[in-house]
Each structure stands twice: as structure tokens, then as C-alpha cells.
Amino acid sequence: MLIIAETKRVLKNFMHTHPEMGTLEMEGNQNHSETDFAIRIGGEGGEGVISAGELFAQVAARTAYQVFTYITYPAEIKGGFSMIQIRIKHEKIYSMGSTVDYLIAFNQQAYDVTIKDLKPGGTLIYDPDEVEIKEDLNAECYPIKLTKLVVDATGAKLGKNVVALGALGHLFGVEFGVLEKLIKDRYGAKGGDVIKNNLNALKAGYFTAEEGNWEKKFKLVSDTQAKEHYMLISGNEAVALGAIAAGCRFVAGYPITPATPIFETLTDLMPKVGGRAIQLEDEIASLSACIGASFAGEKAITPTSGPGLQLMGEQLNLASMLELPLVIVDVQRGGPSTGLPTKTEQSDLKFAIYGTSGEAPRVILAPSSVEDCFYQTIRAFNISERLQMPVVVLTDQSIGYRKATVRMPDLSKIIEVDNSVSGETISIPSPEKIELASRIQMDPEKLNEYKRFLDTATGVSPITSPGLKGGQYLGGGLEHDETGKASYLPDNHLKMMRKRFKKLETLTHILEKNPPEYEGPEEAKIGVIGWGSTEGAIREARMLAEQRGILFRHLHPKILSPLPESQVRNFLAGLKQVIIVEENFTGQFAHFVKAKFGIKPIEIHKSEGVPITPEEIFTGIEKVARIVDEKNIARL
Amino acid sequence: MLIIAETKRVLKNFMHTHPEMGTLEMEGNQNHSETDFAIRIGGEGGEGVISAGELFAQVAARTAYQVFTYITYPAEIKGGFSMIQIRIKHEKIYSMGSTVDYLIAFNQQAYDVTIKDLKPGGTLIYDPDEVEIKEDLNAECYPIKLTKLVVDATGAKLGKNVVALGALGHLFGVEFGVLEKLIKDRYGAKGGDVIKNNLNALKAGYFTAEEGNWEKKFKLVSDTQAKEHYMLISGNEAVALGAIAAGCRFVAGYPITPATPIFETLTDLMPKVGGRAIQLEDEIASLSACIGASFAGEKAITPTSGPGLQLMGEQLNLASMLELPLVIVDVQRGGPSTGLPTKTEQSDLKFAIYGTSGEAPRVILAPSSVEDCFYQTIRAFNISERLQMPVVVLTDQSIGYRKATVRMPDLSKIIEVDNSVSGETISIPSPEKIELASRIQMDPEKLNEYKRFLDTATGVSPITSPGLKGGQYLGGGLEHDETGKASYLPDNHLKMMRKRFKKLETLTHILEKNPPEYEGPEEAKIGVIGWGSTEGAIREARMLAEQRGILFRHLHPKILSPLPESQVRNFLAGLKQVIIVEENFTGQFAHFVKAKFGIKPIEIHKSEGVPITPEEIFTGIEKVARIVDEKNIARL
Amino acid sequence: MKKTLQDYKSIIEPVWCPGCGDYGILVSIQRALLNLDIDPENIVSVSGIGCSGRLSHFLNTYSLHGTHGRAVPTALGVKAAHPELTVFAVGGDGDGLGIGGGHIAHASRKNVDMNYLLIDNQIYGLTKGQTSPTSPLGVKTKTSPHGVFEDTLDAIPIFLSYDVSFVARANGVDPKSLTQILMEAISHKGMSIVYILSPCRTFPLLDAKGLKAILQPLPEDHPTDNKMVALERAYSDQPIYTGIFYQVQKPTLEDRLQNVITKVCDNTNGGDKYSLDKVLKSFA
Amino acid sequence: MKKTLQDYKSIIEPVWCPGCGDYGILVSIQRALLNLDIDPENIVSVSGIGCSGRLSHFLNTYSLHGTHGRAVPTALGVKAAHPELTVFAVGGDGDGLGIGGGHIAHASRKNVDMNYLLIDNQIYGLTKGQTSPTSPLGVKTKTSPHGVFEDTLDAIPIFLSYDVSFVARANGVDPKSLTQILMEAISHKGMSIVYILSPCRTFPLLDAKGLKAILQPLPEDHPTDNKMVALERAYSDQPIYTGIFYQVQKPTLEDRLQNVITKVCDNTNGGDKYSLDKVLKSFA
């Protein structure tokens, strides 16, 4: 039943590019300047599918290639369908792609669910004791008895994933020693038997592939320089690192999928940099503690996901009213309610913008890639310190669990912005210039007439922190006057509402000064707007579309609220049709944009718990392109 | 310094209308068919200003006149400015009006803050030991030493309000015995000394006015028939009574201003009708208990306000996911955060519509008057039972604390709708026909293939409750298939999202069938949209405008989400300009309408913690009318 | 027809890891219900979020799998509305003692006649191994990579201080005694908490052997009506006692609510309930 | 310059009802701070919502008047971030034992060095007289018009079961002994709770005379390090004892956090903190 691939199209793409950065030796003597392929491993939750994939990604990341992973797994600890996809490319990768070149199926479910995504002529590796394959499959098929091999090698069933890792390693020409070291690094702490069994499993896989004469693709040789220049990190890790880089030294949190890894990473890192990480009894307490820490003068963060964000609503309001800086990261998951905890969705935007009783300003950011998670988190801290308000960073499961090679930030480019004297200027840092804003501090000379909530031109007021003599003030959730004293007078309420919302205008004015952020040609008549983790997929859809002669512009705002209005208007100018792409059911960003700009976009929603693919977006856009064309014809 | 009113315009309006329903004898021999005047009492929180006013309102309500009160008081227990306004009219009253005819000022603050609202030639009653009045005041002024009188009469300072009640009673010709009985009813439980002191204070006021030869206005003679036909209730009480009438026998709650009186009323009433009222430790527990009660088969309600509603977000989502009927009443107050707990604002709408993570359908109702609070609450229960989803009823402080004479509902018109067999028809009850919907029940014959979350044409599924053999099912917050079993498959998520949202479409289709709900002439070019408690003020503004030749149409949807789209489009048709009136800062309903209908309304926002007045609305509309006129000119 | 264990099993297969302590607890609950011959349709099981929270999926009852930490007030609503039902609340150590910890004292003050099964594996299992309120000091977890630094929450003394009317600790891997305790809890009129130690196989801090070594049944003559003795034995950590520490009779929420109804109607309406008409007229 | 009471008074005048017990508590706090000579700028007072929650308005400290029930975790954040500050959390019986009740056990497990002043007037004062968790059984309130039917929450045994490291009860209308207890609480390293009985004048369930009659200081020789004795005396209701029931030394949150920092840096970085560069490189 072993079917030989019709074409070797895929193989042709493997090549050796940046020789200065590492060695990747081709087996097939072909030389192409482009490499781009994807491997998927699928099996049952608890079989270690994901950890095997991540180890393999680690090997790949230490070559000259870029790596990008996508993970999905069930909400149960064991059982259910789990998979990891690893895309490897010679240049920056923007999405997980729409299809895969290699599929490793641990069981029938993995085969059934994902075989449709295997490219014609791709490679299938499968356990013949578990998986029955279709007769007419157009693929190069390698059977490998994962369970049998691991039982033979270790006497137990655990470790199929390591067998698979061994086989994969061989297929891609990884030296056995490199794999051996990986295993030792990962399982070293668990001691003797665990290590021994894992190494036996690894050998079984590696040599089965060797003995089966699996056609070697190319050699992934590890590269020390790549290690210096790149990190292979997940979006969640990027957020945690962004917080550390931004000078945050306080995290309070409560575990919740898929945000937990941010908190886990920070509990590990905080003490290393002299910061404090505290797990609390729930999300309400977590945000309360951040408010306390911020009141005391510290930069504070709490990571969460939908159900937790909801519980934080009342405290989010309080932070806005106290005008305290702090950052909340919401790694969105499938909703509503407990929903699909391990699946992705962009469905908390409405809550982030509108989700408090009364009207309390805050800023919403949405990073668009793993790397962007790092920079937007820094930006979130800067904005929150400068505007004295909570900033919500919206990521999602797909970006949070995605791993990608990220260029090491240039620390020499960090500029500490001391803003203790004047609160009037606020600029936004960018990856090119990492700015770190400190808290706008009160001039101690002026403490005589100190008004904590002074209504200034920007809306931003001087602030003191405990320890500063004479700076004592009352911050409270009741409506108050400029000094902080409670006041329920009609005029005062209106004045203070204006003051607090003025800060959003201040930010908008600054954002307007930035160069336009959209991509794609001026002459395009179609505009696509997306936000957050879909950026890469839309970008690839744009390339697909260009190949077919369809041009579109792509706006992907990183700051979702307040929107830089004139920038959006710039983007909209001259467009015949706007398409808004989101991973939710009701079109949340579209709703917001419609209310603000009075446009009537076509909305592409995906509400299935899995990321939208470039193909899906392209298909939608192609349809729109036809309509726009017809309109053009009709008008001529 | 006693200034005689220039005109007796106001007095002229007092008259004796419905003789069949009671007696109101005019002193001034005038006979007019229209009566409409307002009394305001202002003083310090804790002085009993409001209770004196409410007692007086009670007297007035037992005549042939309609009564309408408005209350504002500080968030502190004692101190701060407190006031009650009582409007008395020969026909239905829609708002508290823009000015007052009588002002009773207990202290200087009350005088300073409210004197501007006294009509020229109105009547001022004040304590000359506390209040200094302007030389040139155009009013009929009666000084009365409230503090001195009460100290003389009782030996203590408590009871100024009862002195004022006595004086007011005399002014309006109430028999002393009627007042005496009121006091005994109110303070009876407190026993000997309290009663004695209060009666002494009452006498002091009554006879001081008599001795001072205060010009008697007319006699408010109590009337037993009015008592049979009308209730004098607050919006909060109307909600509580609506719940009881709707068959709700379970309330769980946590006190929060200004929603507490709903809960207090229900804790009193529930045991009387055999129901259960439980106070819980917080709002999360309260809504949890309602979910439990609804799961067990009971109609359940929880009243709250902004900060509490936020805490309920996660459970609101759960209720939507479990597809359980229940009703949440949010009596909105000034926000954000603790905000202005005792002031009014319409600023929780966004939260009610959007305020959950993920996407969970629910219905939002907003009663527009005290009477409407009763009927919309019944409607809320009906919709929630029929659609199996939570319904949020949005009222606000001004309507919650407002008291008005409400016609006694005709209980003979109650129709019990048994809906246990078919879930396919849903109609909405109206004041003319009080429908009471019972829960859509599963046909016990069909329990073999029972699917709790069956995807039907309406989206509404058969439901069972504990006790029914064979009806056991799993309801959960995880995404699930039709049987309730957890499922994270992409197709299933999309299907179930569709199913849940389909119920909103079902409701929309039904709403579309209702006759158009707007008022005002077809030919008007201006349309005004409002929601909730502003209805009366907009209605009066419409009358003001008509008097000056400006016509507008007025749409005041009671169901805010889902909006009956075609009805709104009907209303919008032919309009040159739409104005949206709301008591908030950002224009929450306007945002929603803009996103849905792509219109560009002019927005009138008031964000001062006090209700918008007919005059304020009229002023805004007048400006718009001028613009629309200019546009007309420009177009000709 | 005589019931069998099957009557208490739902059609959904448990999804716990092989070897998880929760399997045994599930069977013990089913066996206790069978022994007491309670009709499945008269049982409501409410659970929180966690591996333990999945329990309600596998019981053939009216099952409500709610949110994290709210099983107790949700179950309270069920029982208050329909006192004739047998009501369970189920959740883990994080669910019940962390996020949901504030609810127990108040359910106890009302003495809601529910059976609260608190399944303690000393870890957040479902979210894959973070610190819970009962994780031992010093152990490394995913959110305590440098060791847990908070004191462990000692649940039994806390429940006693709340005056919960039935307080027991059980060994989750000893199904016989667990079933026995569950039967007593279900039969108890009033709030009962059965605090069950259950090993997590995937993030193991407890195991069957270890439990056996440290646990010991309360002395036969343990007086269940003496709070101070109960407290003293609750504080003992060598051995750690299992069994019923405390059991008292107090009016249940059902009794309390019924008393109010009876009193009000007796005093103000000659023993009858008010008609809607009478309610409305009282506002005239 | 020597400080005076004035240094601890904010410019805002108290707004409580005349005769409210909270006035005396405010002065006692100010006096305790004066006696201990703590600089106002190094004090943070966090309060919840309620009449008692207003207390922070009137203290010349860095004052944070937060939301209902969250004073304890908010104060925890302040103290964790800046251990050198003197931190108060203040709230009422509803705020602290009702909606916020779930937080105390966990702050206690961390032994946060804060002073939590729980002011019990047995009623929801600010919202005008509804049932609180400590309202006596049977009394009529606005939300218990037919009488409170839940058992009263007994706070001191609960705090003891949480192992709060300093637990005291005080008579709010006895400023001398209250000041003394507050000074001890502030000086205590670790979490201290001072549970203060304070009469509400407007919804009176307690009054000064009544308090005097039922309260009695703990015996002079009361051993503050003995949990069982503390519990026994906490349960006494004739007399109801005031004073320090329990006081133990445990590492504070500050100690615990500092230990982690020191240990990690010692073990993995030769005692130095990591540079940002080193942190990033560890992900390469």
C-alpha cells in the first residue's frame, strides 16, 4: 500500500539558503532559493504529540530556517484530538499555512481529521496498527508501528512520541547525538529510568526509519549563531518577556487556559530579575493586587482569558477611575462560558472595549504575531504609564501557543524615557526604538497645591506614590473632584468624565502622527481589515491574491481602541469594498468600525475554534473581487 | 421680605376635575380643566425630607389626581443634599417636569441649588433660621422655623420633616386627621414616644401654617375609590410586583443602591405568596442561585446595579450557554466604578448587550415608566421562558425611585399560556393582554431520543426539569453537542453558535409583526429615539415642540436588543435628521443603532447624574429643527 | 425493578487519565446512591471546573456543569427551589477552596441540605499542574517553579469553624469507607461536606500508598457532636484522621424558608397564601 | 517636629451619622499611628465599600477607597510591591465577611503583613439597613422583614482556623483599649486582624451600653500562642472576650518573596539578579 508520490514538487523546494548562518545540506542536489514546508503530528491528547513536535521545532530553529508552530489540543488532560504543526521556511513566516507536506498520524482520528490537509504527493507517516489509510491516497507513505516499537523498547506504552521524534529526526537528517542531547535536556530532571526509556524509544524510531530506508529529505544541522540571533518562543512567552523588558516587576495571576503559560513564565522569571510573582485565589484578587501594586508605584501585569476577564470587570473599572497604569493580557479562547478552553477565537473584543458598567476609558492593543506580542506588551506598559489607565492586550490561543523564531531584540536600542517633570508629551515606542516610559511623577516642589486628578490639557494628571512626603491623596471609585474628594455634583461628574476620556483623545492625536500602517498597493479597490493573530493569514492571502491578479490593501491596527481615526479614513479612501476578517460569530470589530465610520463592510467570520487559513480568506476575497469588478463594469 | 407673587398663574391651574372619583375643593373659585403643579422639598440627607415628601404624595395619590415623584439623595447616610419632587396632575404624568411651583427649603444648600427651578411667582417655604433668601426673589414666601418648632414640640431636633409635612398639609387643605393616621401607620411599630413626638411635630407645623394665615390652595380630601383603582408605587416596586405577577417565586439577591428596594420588596412579598427570597453573600452567588433555581424549574429573578451586574458577567454567560430562563434587573446608577450610587444614568447598556466574553445571546428590555416597569418585567419572564435565555431589564435610579400612580392591573385579563407541547409559537404579552408563559416542556413520550439542546427551526429546544423520569441531561458551560456532551469540533461549535443566536432571530421575527411603536406625525422630518426612563421627558418635549410648530416622531423601543429592525427602518423612513437622546457620556444606544443601521444621528447626551428635562430636550431639538430647515432651504 | 449501578451511569465515558483517583470516587458515589435507592431523576449534581468538575458528566442525574468555583451557590439555588431533590455539589481543591472558598461559610449558615464533595488532589489538575491552596509548602509546580511558598490551607478546621453541620474526611482510594461516608452524608439533613483526598496520577503529590500510610480512621468512640474534640482531631497530622468529625442537627434552609412562609401567612392572612390581587391591593 | 493627631487627619470631614461608632475608631487609629510615630506618607489605607469603608477618606495617608469586598487583596498588592509601607485594609462586616470573605484565608496563608480592621456593626449601614452575615438570628431588617433566618457568622473562630497570625477582638466604643490593640496589631509582623464591634446609630443592633455589658477582656494570663485555648475562648459567648486571642510568628509574604529571589539568584546566577540580556538569551 506504499504509494509513491506522483510528483516530487515539495521536495524540490528544500534547499540550502543562508550559508553564512548555518548548514543545511540537501540530499537531492537541487538548488532553489525558496524553502517552505509544513509538518503535522496528530494523535490523542496525552500521547506527547505536542512535546515531540516542539522538540523537533527546537532542532529546526537552530538552523538557518525560520520556524512557526501551531498547536491544538483538547480541554481534557487525556484523550481527544491533539496536534502540532511545524512550518519551516527560508524567510519570515506569517501563518501556519493552509496545507501540510508531512503528516504523522498516531491514530485513526488524527488521520481522518487531517488527511484532507495533506498536499497531493505529500508524505504520510502512520502507525499501521492504529491507522487504516485510503486505497487511493496520493502520498508517499511510511508505516511505523509506534506502539509496538515503544513497548518493545521500554516495556511500557508511554513514549510513542519519542519514537516518532526519532523517525522524524532521521527523515530530516538530524544527527542522533543532537536528538539525544535534546532528550537529556528535557527529561534530565526526572532521573535514571525515565531518561533510559526515552533514549531507547528515540533509538527505536531513528533506526526503524533508517532500516526502512526512508528517503532522507535534508540535514538539519544545528547552528550556534542562529542561537545567538533568534529565540524560538511562543506568543505567551513573548508577552512575558515583553513585560520583563518593559520593567514590570509585579505579576499577580490565576491559572486559566490558554493564558497560563504567561503566568508560568513570569513566576519563573520574576524572582530572577528581583520581581515578585504571586498566585492568588481568583482573578478578582489578582487584578486587585495589581491595582494595589500600581498604587504603590510598581508596573504590574495580570494575564487571563475570557472567563477571568469577566470577573475582573469591576476592578478594571476601578483602575480606570483611580487612573492607575496596569496591563491585563487576555489570551482569548473559544466562548461563550467555559466554551472551548483550548481553542482559538477572537471574541472578547466587545468585552474589552465595552465590558464595564458605566463608562471607563481604557486602551485595547492586539499583537499580530509572536514577535509583535513582545513589542506590543512593551507598548502597553508605556501607554498605560503615560495615560494612567489600564491597557488590555488581546491575544488568542493560536498566537499564545504558536512558537516562532523571533529575532533577538537589540537591547542597545532601549531608551529610558524619564517623564517625571512634564506629562505633556507622549510618544509610542516601536520595534525600531524600544522606549521605556516611567511613571509621570509629581514635581515635589509643587506638592502644596497638589491635586491628584488635576484636569490638564491632555487629561493626564500628576501622580505621587507612597513614600513621597506631602503627596498623600485619596484615590477612590466614587466620583470625585480634582483632589479626590467624593462629589456627586452634576457639573463635576461631567467635568471628570471629560477629563478621563480626554486621555483617549490625547492618545488618538499621537497615533494620528504615526505613518499609515497599512500594506498593499495604493491602486487597490478592495481593502481588508483584520486584527490580532490573523495578520499572517491575511498577508499570505494577499500574496495568493496578487499571484492571481487581485490587489488589495490590508489594514491591521495594533491599537484597536481608541482607533486612529484619520489613519483609518486614509485607508478607506478610494476603496470600493471593505472586507473585515475576524475569528468570531457576530463580527465584533466590524460592529465597532461600522459605528465609528458608517461603512458597510463585507464581513468574513470564522467561528470554529481553529484559525482562519490564507486559502479561506483568499476564497472570500476572490468572491468580493468578482463583485467589485462587476460594479466597475456596471459603472463604465 | 415676604414677596407676593406677581401673577397667580399657577394657582389658576388648580382645579377640580373628576368629581366621580373624589373631592378636591378649590379655594379660589376658578374652574379650569387642567391641573399640573410640582412641589419640591430639599434639605440635608438624614433630615427625612424624602419620607415627608412620600407621605404627602400618598395623600395626593388618594385623590382624583395622578402623582409622580422624583428623588435624589447623597451616597452618604447623613449629610449632603437630598430632595424629593412631587408632581400632581389631572392626567397621566410623563416626567418630573422642568420647573417647580412650590419649593420647601430646609437649609441654605437646598435653597441655593434649587431656587433657579422655582417658577416666577411660585411659592417658597423656608426655615428663616437656616436660609437667607435673595432680596429680589419673585415668589410668594412663607418662612417657618422648622428646627425651632420641632425642638419646642419634642425637645429634640429630629422631626423637622414632620413639621414641614404638617405645614404642607395645611397649605393643601388636608384634614389633620388624615395626616395623623398617616403618621400612626408609618411610625406605629416604633411605639409610644416616637409616635407622640411625631404627632407633636405634625401639630406644630399644621397650626403654624394656620396661624400664619397661609393661603390655602385647595383641599386634598382622601378618596376610597382612587385607592381601589390606583397604586402609588415606585419603579422598583413595580418591578417586584411584575415578578410576582409573572409567577416568579424565587429571588436571590445582594443589596446595592439603587436596586435594593426591589429586593427588599420581594423579601417581604415572596413568603406571602409561598415563594422563596434568599439574600446571598454577593452578586455572583445570587445569579448562581438563580441559575440553580431555574435549572430546577422555577422562574427566578435577581435585581442589581452596575457593579453587581459586572460581577455577574460570567454567570450570565453560563445561563446563556445552559439556555436557562431567568431575569436580571439592572437599576442603573451613575458610573463608572462606585461612581454616583444614588444618581441616575443610562450607562450600562453596552455592558448589558456586549458585556460577556465570547458571544452569548440574551435579550435586553428597558421599561419607560413606572407602570411599564410592571409590564416589561412580566414580558421579560415570558420572553426568557419562551426563548430559554437570560433577559436583562434595564431601569435606572430615576425610574426606580420615582413613584407614580399606576392603574391597578386587570387580573381578569391574565392568560396562562401553556406551552408544554409545542415550542414553535411565541407571542409577546402587552398591558392589554397579560400573558403568562410557562416553560416549554418536553413531551414525556419523546424522552427516548431526548436531546436537551436539539437544534430546532426556532432555535428553542425541549427542556426537562428534575423530577421528570428519563429527562436527565447534562447542561454545561463547555461547548456541547445537541445532547449536552462536550464537543470541540469546529462544525459543532459553529452549529451551536447558530442555534443559540437563532433564538434572537426568532424573537426579532415576532417583534416585527407588532404594530409600529413610534409616536408623532407621519409628516415629521425629525425623529427622536430614546430608551428607558427618558420617555416621559421626550414626550413632553414633543408637546412643547408642537406648541412651537416643530414636529417630530418619537421612537422608544422597549426591547433594545435584539432590535426589531424593520420597525426601526419604518420609523427612519423619510426622516431628514435623527436625534438620539441618552443619559450617558459616550452615546451607547446611538453606537448600537449606528452600527446596525448605518445612520448618522445627532446625539444628545446628558452625563450629570440627574434626569434630562423636557426643556433640555426641546432646546436640543429646536437647534436641529433650524438646521433641518436650512437644509430644506438649501435644497429648494 | 431493582436498580443497578448502571442506572447511575450516564452515556458519557469518563475522560480522566488512566489511574486517576476520580474514577474510584465516581463509582463510590454511584454505589452510595444505589445503596440508598435514590431515583436518578430526583438527583441534581452540580459541579465546578476542574478534572473533578467533570464528575457530573458521568452521572445519570440532572447534571449542571457550571463555572469555576460556583458549584455551592448554584446547588443552593436548586435545593432552595426544590427541596425534595437530592443535591450534590462537586469540585476540586482549587475550585472549592480557592476561587469558590467564599461561598461555603454562607451556605453553611443557611444549612442548605446539599452534599458537597470536595475532591482534593493538592494541585490544579485540569489546567495541567499549578499550585492549589492545598499544595504542600516547598513543592515545585508549574506556577511555583521555585517551590510553593504559601502555607497549606487546612480545610477541616475551617469547615468546623463555619459550623458546617456534617464534616467528614475520606480516603478517595478506599472505596468501601468512602461509600459508607457518602451514604451518611446523603442521609444527613443539612449541609454536609465530604472532603476526599484523591491522587492525581499526572501531577502526583498524593498516591494510594502514601495515603494509606498517613490516614487513619477516627477512633470508634469519636464524639461527633463535640466541636472542640473535632477541632483537636482535625488539627492532628500524625495520623491524619478520616471519618465523620462533626455532625449536628440544625434547621435546614428548607425548614427556615418554610417557617417564614408559614409564620407570615399565619400572622397576616389566616394561614393562607396571599392572592395576587391581595398583594397588589396592599400597594393601593 | 513632633507630630500631632492633626498630622493623621485628612482635609475631608467625616460624613458618618452623629453618634456613629466609626468616629471613635477613626480617632483610635490616628492615635495609635501617632503613638508609634509612623510617617503618614509611609502609610497606605485601603478600604472597601460601606460606612466603615469611608474611613480611608479621613486619614492623611495614601488612601485607596476601592470596591466592595476587595480591600484585602488590594492591600496585599500594595504590601507585596512595597514591603516598607505600613498597610491597612478596612471594611465592614458585609464587605469583609460577605462579599469579600473568600480572600482572608489566602492573605493569611501568605501572612501578608497588613492590618485588617474589620468593623462589625451587624448591619449593612451604607445601603440603609439590610441583613449582614453577623446580623443576629430573628432580628428584622430591610431584607429580612420577617426576621433573619440564617445563623450568625462567628468570625473569630474562622480567623483562627485560617491561622491568621494575629487575631484580636476590640470594643469600638472603648478607645483606650482599642488604641492599645491597634498598636499591637501594627507592630505585629504578619497579617493581623482586629475585629472591632462598632454600634450603628441609625440601624441600631449594638449600642455602647450593651457592648459594655457583654464584653470582657481576655484573662490577663491568656496564652496567645495556643490555638486550642484561643478557640475555646473565641467560642465563649458569656462573656464575649476582647483582646488578642492569638499571635504567632511566621514568615511574612515579604520574607517568602525575598527568599525566593535570593535562592534563585544564588543557585543559578551567583547571587546576582539576571540581566535582561541573560533572560532573553535563556530563550534562544
Ligand SMILES: Cc1ncc(C[n+]2csc(CCOP(=O)(O)OP(=O)(O)O)c2C)c(N)n1
Ligand atoms: C474563572 C476561571 N478561572 C480560571 C479557570 C481555569 N481553571 C479551570 S480548572 C482550574 C483549577 C482546577 O483545579 P481543581 O479545582 O483543584 O480541580 P482538579 O482539576 O484538580 O480536579 C482552573 C484554574 C476557569 N475555568 N475559570
Ligand SMILES: Cc1ncc(C[n+]2csc(CCOP(=O)(O)OP(=O)(O)O)c2C)c(N)n1
Ligand atoms: C459589587 C457591589 N455590590 C453591592 C454594593 C452595595 N453596597 C455598598 S456598601 C454595602 C454593604 C455595607 O455593609 P458593611 O460592609 O457592613 O459596611 P457598613 O456600611 O455597615 O459599615 C453594599 C451591599 C456595592 N457597592 N458593590
Ligand code: SF4
Ligand atoms: S490530571 Fe490528575 S486529576 Fe486530572 S484526570 Fe489526570 S490524573 Fe486525574
Ligand code: SF4
Ligand atoms: S448608618 Fe450606621 S454605620 Fe453608617 S454612618 Fe450612620 S450610624 Fe454609622
Ligand SMILES: [Mg+2]
Ligand atoms: Mg485539584
Ligand SMILES: [Mg+2]
Ligand atoms: Mg456593617
